[in-house]
Structures are given as structure tokens and as C-alpha cells.
Amino acid sequence: MRRTGGILLVGAAVVVAGILLASLRVNPYFYFAGYVILQYIVIATAWNILGGYAGYVNFGTPAFFALGAYTAVFLIQSVRPPLPVLILAGGLVSALLGLGIGYLTLRLRGVFFSIATLALSIVLQTMIVNWEFVGGSRGLSVIRPGGPPFGNYVTFLFTVMVLLAVVAVVTARFIERSWIGRGLAALRDNEEAAECMGVPTLRLKLFATTISGFLLGVAGAPFPYYVTFVDPNSAFSLDYAVNALAMPMIGGTTSWVGPVVGAVLLGTAQQLATVTISSEMNLFIVGVVLVAFVVLAPEGILGLVRRLRRR
Amino acid sequence: MPPALLEVESLTKRFGGFMALHEVTIHVQAGERFGLIGPNGSGKTTLINCVSGSLPIDGGHIRFEGREISALPPHRRTRLGIVRSFQIPKPFGSMTVLENLEIPLEYAAHERSDAADADAMEILRSIGLEGKAHLRPAGLTQIEMRKLELARAIAARPKLLISDEAMAGLSHAEVDDILAILFRLNERGITIIMIEHIMRAVMRFSERIVVLDAGERIAEGTPDEIVRHPGVEKAYLGE
Numbered sequence: 001m002r003r004t005g006g007i008l009l010v011g012a013a014v015v016v017a018g019i020l021l022a023s024l025r026v027n028p029y030f031y032f033a034g035y036v037i038l039q040y041i042v043i044a045t046a047w048n049i050l051g052g053y054a055g056y057v058n059f060g061t062p063a064f065f066a067l068g069a070y071t072a073v074f075l076i077q078s079v080r081p082p083l084p085v086l087i088l089a090g091g092l093v094s095a096l097l098g099l100g101i102g103y104l105t106l107r108l109r110g111v112f113f114s115i116a117t118l119a120l121s122i123v124l125q126t127m128i129v130n131w132e133f134v135g136g137s138r139g140l141s142v143i144r145p146g147g148p149p150f151g152n153y154v155t156f157l158f159t160v161m162v163l164l165a166v167v168a169v170v171t172a173r174f175i176e177r178s179w180i181g182r183g184l185a186a187l188r189d190n191e192e193a194a195e196c197m198g199v200p201t202l203r204l205k206l207f208a209t210t211i212s213g214f215l216l217g218v219a220g221a222p223f224p225y226y227v228t229f230v231d232p233n234s235a236f237s238l239d240y241a242v243n244a245l246a247m248p249m250i251g252g253t254t255s256w257v258g259p260v261v262g263a264v265l266l267g268t269a270q271q272l273a274t275v276t277i278s279s280e281m282n283l284f285i286v287g288v289v290l291v292a293f294v295v296l297a298p299e300g301i302l303g304l305v306r307r308l309r310r311r
Numbered sequence: 312m313p314p315a316l317l318e319v320e321s322l323t324k325r326f327g328g329f330m331a332l333h334e335v336t337i338h339v340q341a342g343e344r345f346g347l348i349g350p351n352g353s354g355k356t357t358l359i360n361c362v363s364g365s366l367p368i369d370g371g372h373i374r375f376e377g378r379e380i381s382a383l384p385p386h387r388r389t390r391l392g393i394v395r396s397f398q399i400p401k402p403f404g405s406m407t408v409l410e411n412l413e414i415p416l417e418y419a420a421h422e423r424s425d426a427a428d429a430d431a432m433e434i435l436r437s438i439g440l441e442g443k444a445h446l447r448p449a450g451l452t453q454i455e456m457r458k459l460e461l462a463r464a465i466a467a468r469p470k471l472l473i474s475d476e477a478m479a480g481l482s483h484a485e486v487d488d489i490l491a492i493l494f495r496l497n498e499r500g501i502t503i504i505m506i507e508h509i510m511r512a513v514m515r516f517s518e519r520i521v522v523l524d525a526g527e528r529i530a531e532g533t534p535d536e537i538v539r540h541p542g543v544e545k546a547y548l549g550e
Contacts, residue, residue: 182417182424185403189404189405190402192397192401193397193403194414195384196363196395197414197415198414198418
């Protein structure tokens, strides 16, 4: 219990630090870039709850992220509720989708599950493209609400993302260290043996897909206010699918630290490359780094550190 | 006679057009050492998969302690006390040997995770694996892997332990080693179904044996009766 209190304290400290950072008023670009990196911490952490802990590789991250974003767009277009409502609604709708793909795991395992999630992303994008109310294929301009609680809207969103990242990481850490995390690890190692040892595998998988979906939707919900122009190509971008998988793989999938390390390193590298070289270099860097890690350090940076320590 | 611990009534299982089990009836009494034998492909493992819940059945009943269980998912049956080990060991590879045991202790026997640690060690000691507690399964030898498979099943606190070819491929001395473990478990009141091809082991261990051939029950009796049964010889060796 004391350790749980400790992590909540650390989380609160990070949020306060975020608010202080937001009030520094340095070059606005830093908040803009920082938002993207924080958003990737949420995405990578959410992906890892299903992909890392339970071993079900999800290629459909864009579907969940975009569903969160488009839930927000729909609500902004219709009733324009405050941001916390958008985030919660985006999370809940994506959680429902997560629950749905959870039932897919009854029949689909391994690579077949991954293919199904990829297809899901394409199906959902096609539906959004044909839905005029949320902008269809042309996309939609979103007007930010005036007067954020503090600072300007970008620094405000930056702070919100700090909070969401803390929530995601604390959730992942809690799951990992609880009986749920141990059960997920068992079913990742061998689903049949886990079930025969008393692990309710279906229920745990549904839990993992739902929580993972929720957090991915949460990451996507503030997106319309962040970019102010949402179109299917940006919301369903392949970047999300690749990064969501690459960041935990590079950091290490067995612990909550891995996705955070991966998101910070890869996210920062991508932002630097976008500014200094070209925006097209993004995925190139991810690809090269991912191949290098899969070949040389399949357990990610965490695995490397552990190996060095053991020596 | 009290009702049997496990009652399999007219169990039928088909894979498409192939009849894997046809109206098989088996009763296992509480505390019994029960042997299940038959040539390759006779349906032994299929029967176990149906009892443990890995396979849905196409007809008949499975009752445990008088309760119909054929619609329960495997993990619920494990919690009731039916625990099986796998023919090909299926350890949790990312965990240590000790952690492998903590999964059933926590999930099937509902022990608190802090108590599970000591109990897991106790089980490892009883089976002779305590020296390997902090190794990963990949670092175990073949016999140690079989012992881990058994230890993990014991950790689920079974009333009925189904041992699916726990001894295949082991040496003479190693077979005796595993047999001794199973005898000890039985003395503690655990009912055991042994599926085995090593006749020396089944004959010595079992109080009663059922023989399956091509999905049908062809014989039942004490080891002595089974050895003399004309149908059994025919099933194994042909006419």
C-alpha cells in the first residue's frame, strides 16, 4: 500500500511539474512537440497493456486513437461539451471497441488477431470518410473554446496530456504488479496452460483490450483541439500503428517503464528529425531503429540494462 | 457404494466425421489410483481434454462430485479440483520456476500472493526442485521440466490429478522418481488418473485400469485382469 501511495505522489509531482513547465512561456514549439511525445507515452503504454502484458499484438492502434478523436469531433459538432467530457467520452467509445476485439481473441490468436485489428482500422476509416457530419474525407476545422483555465490553449493541452500520461502509466504499473498482471503474463506465455491453472483467460483478455482501448481513445480525444483540423488521413495515420508497436518494443515490453522510455526516446528523435531534416524522416528512423532492436536487443532497452547488470 | 468422484457417462466426441470417443463411460472413485491406457490414437488425450474442458463434448455427461461440469470453462473445473498436467510440458517461459507455481496457487487455490511464495517453495521441496526455484524453465533438464509440470499441477490443490504421460521418454530411474511422487500424492488423498504408455509404471501404480481402443472402452479391471484380457492384446498387437 505504501508503494502505491508513493507512485501516486510521484505522479502528482509530475503533473505539478507539467503545470510549472506550461507557465514558463518558452518557445511555443516546445509545448507543441512535448504534447506529441506525451501523447505517445499514453499510446505506447496503452498498447503495451494488450501487446506486452497479454501478448496480443494490435496493429489497429489508429482505429482506437481516431475513434477517440472522432467521438470528440462528433460531440464538438453537436453539443460542444467541456474538454474533460470529450476525453471521457472518447475513452469510453474506444473501450467499447476494445471489448469487441476482446471477443475476437476467442477465435483469433497470434498473427491472425493482428491482421484482424489492421482490417478493423481500415473498415473504421472507410466509415468515417463517408460520414459528412464529422467532415468526411475533406476533414473538418475545429474551433478551440476560448479562455483556457490558464496560459494559452496549447500550454493548457500540454498540461492535460501530462495528466493523461501520468494516469496511463500509473494504471499500467498497477495492472502489472497486481494479480491481473500475473495472470496476463501466464496467458501470454501459454494460454492453454494458464486456463488449466485456473486463470480466467477470456475475462482477463477482455479486461486488457478494454483498458487498452480506453487509454488509446483518451489519447485521441484532445487531438481535434490540438491540430484544429481533423481529417481521416491524419487521425488514422500509419504513424500511430507503427509507433505504438515500436516504442514498447524498443523500451521493453515486460514493464511499464519500457513504453515510457521508448516513447520519450523515439518521440524526441522524431521531433528532432522533423525540424532538422524533414518530416518524411519520421517513419524512416522508426523503421531502422526497430529493425536494429528486434535483431540486436529483442527485449528492448530494459532487457539490455538487465543483461549488463547481471554481468 | 458412494457416488464416484468423477463420472463420465456415454461421452461422445467427434472431429468432423471422425468419431474420437464413442459412448465412453468411466467412473473414478475418490482416493483411487486409476490407469487409462490404449494404443496411440485411441482417444486417451481427447478424453482428458474433454474432462478438463479444453474440448467441448458432443454428447454424454461429465459429473464431478455429483455436479454436472460439462458446460464449465477449464479454469472453473480447475478451481473445483480437476487439474491436469500436459504431455508436452507447457511452462510459463517468462517466469521463474517458483513464479510458475504461484499462478495456480493464486488463481486456483486462491491463496494470497505473500503466502503463495512459501507454499510454492514447500511444493518444490517435496518434489526435489527447490534448487531450481529461481531459474527459468528454459534452463531445466527434461526430467526437471516434467517435475515442474507436476509441481504446478499440485500447486492448484487438486482433488483429482490427471497425469498425461508424465514419464514418456524418461529413464528407468527417473520413472521410479516420478512414480514415487505420484504415490505420495495419492497417500495424501489425491485421486490420480494416470495416462501412460510405460506398462511397467501403469501396472505398478494403478488399482484399476480402463483400456481405450479407437474411441471405445474395450476393457476394465485390475492390472492382472487387464494383462490376461484377450481384447487388450488384440488392440495393441493386432490379430
